[in-house]
Amino acid sequence: xxxxxxxxxxxxxxxxxxxxxxxxxxxxxxxxxxxxxxxxxxxxxxxxxxxxxxxxxxxxxxxxxxxxxxxxxxxxxxxxxxxxxxxxxxxxxxxxxxxxxxxxxxxxxxxxxxxxxxxxxxxxxxxxxxxxxxxxxxxxxxxxxxxxxxxxxxxxxxxxxxxxxxxxxxxxxxxxxxxxxxxxxxxxxxxxxxxxxxxxxxxxxxxxxxxxxxxxxxxxxxxxxxxxxxxxxxxxxxxxxxxxxxxxxxxxxxxxxxxxxxxxxxxxxxxxxxxxxxxxxxxxxxxxxxxxxxxxxxxxxxxxxxxxxxxxxxxxxxxxxxxxxxxxxxxxxxxxxxxxxxxxxxxxxxxxxxxxxxxxxxxxxxxxxxxxxxxxxxxxxxxxxxxxxxxxxxxxxxxxxxxxxxxxxxxxxxxxxxxxxxxxxxxxxxxxxxxxxxxxxxxxxxxxxxxxxxxxxxxxxxxxxxxxxxxxxxxxxxxxxxxxxxxxxxxxxxxxxxxxxxxxxxxxxxxxxxxxxxxxxxxxxxxxxxxxxxxxxxxxxxxxxxxxxxxxxxxxxxxxxxxxxxxxxxxxx
Amino acid sequence: xxxxxxxxxxxxxxxxxxxxxxxxxxxxxxxxxxxxxxxxxxxxxxxxxxxxxxxxxxxxxxxxxxxxxxxxxxxxxxxxxxxxxxxxxxxxxxxxxxxxx
Amino acid sequence: xxxxxxxxxxxxxxxxxxxxxxxxxxxxxxxxxxxxxxxxxxxxxxxxxxxxxxxxxxxxxxxxxxxxxxxxxxxxxxxxxxxxxxxxxxxxxxxxxxxxxxxxxxxxxxxxxxxxxxxxxxxxxxxxxxxxxxxxxxxxxxxxxxxxxxxxxxxxxxxxxxxxxxxxxxxxxxxxxxxxxxxxxxxxxxxxxxxxxx
Numbered sequence: 001x002x003x004x005x006x007x008x009x010x011x012x013x014x015x016x017x018x019x020x021x022x023x024x025x026x027x028x029x030x031x032x033x034x035x036x037x038x039x040x041x042x043x044x045x046x047x048x049x050x051x052x053x054x055x056x057x058x059x060x061x062x063x064x065x066x067x068x069x070x071x072x073x074x075x076x077x078x079x080x081x082x083x084x085x086x087x088x089x090x091x092x093x094x095x096x097x098x099x100x101x102x103x104x105x106x107x108x109x110x111x112x113x114x115x116x117x118x119x120x121x122x123x124x125x126x127x128x129x130x131x132x133x134x135x136x137x138x139x140x141x142x143x144x145x146x147x148x149x150x151x152x153x154x155x156x157x158x159x160x161x162x163x164x165x166x167x168x169x170x171x172x173x174x175x176x177x178x179x180x181x182x183x184x185x186x187x188x189x190x191x192x193x194x195x196x197x198x199x200x201x202x203x204x205x206x207x208x209x210x211x212x213x214x215x216x217x218x219x220x221x222x223x224x225x226x227x228x229x230x231x232x233x234x235x236x237x238x239x240x241x242x243x244x245x246x247x248x249x250x251x252x253x254x255x256x257x258x259x260x261x262x263x264x265x266x267x268x269x270x271x272x273x274x275x276x277x278x279x280x281x282x283x284x285x286x287x288x289x290x291x292x293x294x295x296x297x298x299x300x301x302x303x304x305x306x307x308x309x310x311x312x313x314x315x316x317x318x319x320x321x322x323x324x325x326x327x328x329x330x331x332x333x334x335x336x337x338x339x340x341x342x343x344x345x346x347x348x349x350x351x352x353x354x355x356x357x358x359x360x361x362x363x364x365x366x367x368x369x370x371x372x373x374x375x376x377x378x379x380x381x382x383x384x385x386x387x388x389x390x391x392x393x394x395x396x397x398x399x400x401x402x403x404x405x406x407x408x409x410x411x412x413x414x415x416x417x418x419x420x421x422x423x424x425x426x427x428x429x430x431x432x433x434x435x436x437x438x439x440x441x442x443x444x445x446x447x448x449x450x451x452x453x454x455x456x457x458x459x460x461x462x463x464x465x466x467x468x469x470x471x472x473x474x475x476x477x478x479x480x481x482x483x484x485x486x487x488x489x490x491x492x493x494x495x496x497x498x499x500x501x502x503x504x505x506x507x508x509x510x511x512x513x514x515x516x517x518x519x520x521x522x523x524x525x526x527x528x529x530x531x532x533x534x535x536x537x538x539x540x541x542x543x544x545x546x547x548x549x550x551x552x553x554x555x556x557x558x559x560x561x562x563x564x565x566x567x568x569x570x571x572x573x
Numbered sequence: 574x575x576x577x578x579x580x581x582x583x584x585x586x587x588x589x590x591x592x593x594x595x596x597x598x599x600x601x602x603x604x605x606x607x608x609x610x611x612x613x614x615x616x617x618x619x620x621x622x623x624x625x626x627x628x629x630x631x632x633x634x635x636x637x638x639x640x641x642x643x644x645x646x647x648x649x650x651x652x653x654x655x656x657x658x659x660x661x662x663x664x665x666x667x668x669x670x671x672x673x674x
Numbered sequence: 675x676x677x678x679x680x681x682x683x684x685x686x687x688x689x690x691x692x693x694x695x696x697x698x699x700x701x702x703x704x705x706x707x708x709x710x711x712x713x714x715x716x717x718x719x720x721x722x723x724x725x726x727x728x729x730x731x732x733x734x735x736x737x738x739x740x741x742x743x744x745x746x747x748x749x750x751x752x753x754x755x756x757x758x759x760x761x762x763x764x765x766x767x768x769x770x771x772x773x774x775x776x777x778x779x780x781x782x783x784x785x786x787x788x789x790x791x792x793x794x795x796x797x798x799x800x801x802x803x804x805x806x807x808x809x810x811x812x813x814x815x816x817x818x819x820x821x822x823x824x825x826x827x828x829x830x831x832x833x834x835x836x837x838x839x840x841x842x843x844x845x846x847x848x849x850x851x852x853x854x855x856x857x858x859x860x861x862x863x864x865x866x867x868x869x870x871x872x
Contacts, residue, residue: 113677115691181698188644189679189691216655219702223709227810236799236806238713256803261716264663265709315655319666328669582760589757593750600742600866604735607871613727620867627863635753635856642688645697652701656708663712667719 018125020117021539025124026103027430033095036131037416038501040086043079045498050076051473052491073471077146078161080469082134084149085165088277089172090131092415096280097176097214098127100422101183101207103430107529107536108201110192110546115185123178130171137164148469150266153239153259157231158246166229173222180211187211192528194548198304199567201527201552202297205304206283209311210276217272217315224265231257238262260325267318275314277411278378279307281418282349285371288421289353291525292368293360294563296553299352306345306352313342323391324398332391339389346382350375361556366440370421373448374414381409384459399469402462405455413451420447420504427508428522432534433515439507446500453493457486524564527552531568592634599627681843696850700857707861710811714868717803727872729804732797734788738870741784742862748777749859752826752852759845764837767848771830774855778823785816808869815865818858825851 019025049058050071062069071079106114114120137144145165147156156162187208191200200208227238235253239262242255290297297303319327319335327335353375362368384406387393397403420443427435461483466474473487474480521530532542546568554565603623607616633639638646678684679691687694718726755770792798792805799809829851836844 111678115677115679116695117677119695177699177702181695181702184698185691185695188687188694189684189689190677212651215698215702216652216705219704219706220659220709220712223706223713226814227710227713230799230806230810234799234809236810237803238717238806254800254802254806256717256721257806258716258720260667261663261713264666264716265713268659268709315658316662319662326671327666328671331666331669579761582757586754586757589750589753593746596746597743600739600746603867603871604739607735607867613724613872617872620871624864624867628860631749631856631860631863635749635859636853644687644689644694648697648701652704656704659705659708659712660715664715664719667716 015538018121020113020121022102022106022114022117022120023430023536023538023541025120026099026101028124029094029098029102029127030100032128032131033091033099036086037091037095039135040083040091041498041501043083043086045494046071047076047079047083048491048494050471052488054472054475074143074146076471077148077469078138078144081145081148081151081165082138085134085145087411088149088273089169090127090134092277092411092419093176093273094127095419096277096415097183097207097210098124098179100203100280100284100419100426101179101211104426104529105183105204105207106186106190107429107532107541108204108527109187109190109195110528110531110542110548111186111190112540112542112545114182115189116182119178119182123175123182126171126175126178130168130175133164133168133171137161137168140164150270151228151262152266153228153231153262154241154244154246156228156262157239158251163229163232166225166232169225170222170229173218173225176214176218180214183207183211184215192546192548195528195567198301199548199551201283202286202300202303202307203280203283205307206279206286209307210279213272213276213279213311213314217269217276220265221269224262224269227265228262260322263322263325264319267321268315271318271321272311272314274407274410275310277415279310281374281378281415282307284418284422284425285353285374287527288367288371288425289356290553290555291425291523292363292365292371293357294363294524294555295356295360296551296555297352298355298358299348300551300553303349303352306348310342310345310349313338313345317342317389320389320391320394323394327391336390340386343382343386343389350379350382365424366435366437366444367421367425369441369444370417370424373444374417374421377409377413377417377451381406381411381414384409396465397462399467400462401458401466401468404468405458405462408455408458412455413448417447417451420444423508425523426529427511427515428518429529429532429534429536431512431515432517433511434518434522435507435511435515439503439510442503443500443507447497450493450497450500454490454497457483457490461486521566524562526550526554526564526566528567531566588634592630596627596630599623681840681846690846692846692850696853700853703857703861707811707814710807710814711864711868714807714811717807721803725802726804729802730808730869730872732792732795732805733808733870734791735870737784737788738866741781742866744777744780744784745859745862748774748781749856751777752855756845756848756852759837759841759848764834768830768834771826775823775826775830778819778826781819782816785812811865811869815858815861818861822851822855822858826855 016024019028046058046061055070057069058065058071065071065075102114102120106112140161142160142163145151145156145161146159147162151162151165187200187204227236230236231238231240237253237255237257239259240251240253240255240257241259244251244253244255286297286303317335317338319331320339323332384402388397388403388406424435424440427433461474461480464479464483466477466480466483474484518534520532520534523530528546528548529536531546536542548567549570550565550567552567556563557565603620606619606623611619638649677691681690683690751770751773755767755774758764758766758770797805799806829847833847834844836847
């Protein structure tokens, strides 16, 4: 290859498909994961039909389901398992870490690219293959996985469709590992001159901790996936106990395994995974809040220490998902204690965000609205988690709609709103144009209302004891009868929530051509990404390597001419 | 590592040979120990001790951990904390189980 | 486009990018095998008293001891191939790398003999939980050996052209590949007593 001309003469394939530029890879991640989020959301909308109108033919997509359009229980289970898998592993993690991490971590630390550009490309394509396998599993003769996103054995060992899920997961895990090794190395090695650790924007800190969680927590799940694959393919009994009876017959396996082993290995990943889902969201919200309240982020150092502590603690709380597996009182006391401790840094972070708003001159633009909505929504999600952390309360609430409501409040109006805030906030950097504020507000208000319409009634159902996995939404159970009227309400909210995303989709395309043109720093922001041209230069990002002289959030410092001072501005004298 | 001179490397090579010899001897020792009449607890303890010594030799000298930068050591220490959590908490939980039957 | 610190060390961390990257990767590998070792402990505790020891008697200790020695040797030759490059001796590098590759082939051949003799005696992963974890751990370790052989083979063959243009970068690559290879050796050092001797 002729190195002198190689920037100008990159072919289409090299530039947009097999690109090694972190910005293109970030966009690839972003587009793919948004499509997966939409797809996972559609699965849920189909499920909500069955819950609202049990055993009536599903409109529009009913023909795909066969059987006169009625959603059969096994398909319902598939949709449920795949909804969870797709939303978490193919939607939010790639969006939060793959897209935002890839695009903005190098920009915010003033680096020309990620530390390992080719590894970065491999990470995206591994993710893509994993996604293709997951989608393909719907069309395989066995169908998609049916054992929930948690894939608990023995069910997952004997139910059809699980094999492709496991193979897909191995690819997705590999992708996340490559991506997070890349992010850690980039943050450690490629910080611009003068950018010390305590001058890093909070978003970079959140990505850094997230990447650590992924590196440490994902491999045990990979191990567990290999074991389950062995169980399914070569007939081992890692997770199958002796004398297991299925449909009235003793299963012909060697036995001696333990389903609890899977739960330990799975939750060793999956609890840190919860923080993987939320921390990048917190990082984005911190950026947007500081910028739009025109105040320094309150308690920057305590935020950094909190998020680090949070990351560490997230490894020793996992068995609070397993209180009803017969755990003894010593272990459950231990895990209850650690669970209560981990809520402290979360509260510190949330409080610091609220105090940041205090006395600020707040600009209510679209990214800020989403970031503001994140605060109470995450608060509801977090606080309703506390009863689940106590073994006594958890025995009643375990596996009910209460749990669903709790973690959806954290992830859906929490993380996803933070992602929306990030998209509206950084869109001008990616394209050089702002997104339409009117369409943004048309997106925000209905989303906020209907999100709550979907998830708030689930608390009521869950407290009544309705199980989360019922195909008919609890129709056969007396204890559920008092709360069944909410099913229709929630389903209609869900479909309206789907409609509320249309302005967003229009906005993305409309603003690419017609959005208000902006210069490098439309929001008056202090961090490094706003020093680069919009969009940043291919492969090098900056005109010249920026030099950092200041803390990340110097907004409204008394006695200065402007109400923000970029990190690159030299200190006088 | 550009800070190594020729002589440094030559002295390294001697160390490598020494480590190699100790690894070979320890392998024979651990096999021999397994034929001794030990209780299973003692056998496990001894085998793991020998393996740990061998592992540390490989990590310290072949992987140069003994002269590696602090950052790497920190990452590994954190990893080992999580490794032990992963090893021991499921084990402790195994013994602390409610016997329903 | 130039990524900084691919060859020179960053002053404040004292590291090149790939060094940090490989150690992070190895950290994740520690957790991967950690998960499997944790499974081993869990299954051993769940098995009847002494059953794991008894089932383990089926394994061939002399062959495994030989394999341990082979793998240790390959680790030494790997580090020697790096030291040779440091001493500017490209021929010796090729020789040591060649021995490393030969050792890995030898390791796999012995592994193959072990596996097939088990299958001939009607012992499969599905026989009991010990055999299940034995085949899984050694199989996964074997995959790591194959992965290392591909990398080492590349660095000895087509990849070694880099020695002429960027000797320092190439030496770093050998060091990184070596770190991985020593780790694979290190895993075996623990696998050997845990599976064969206990």
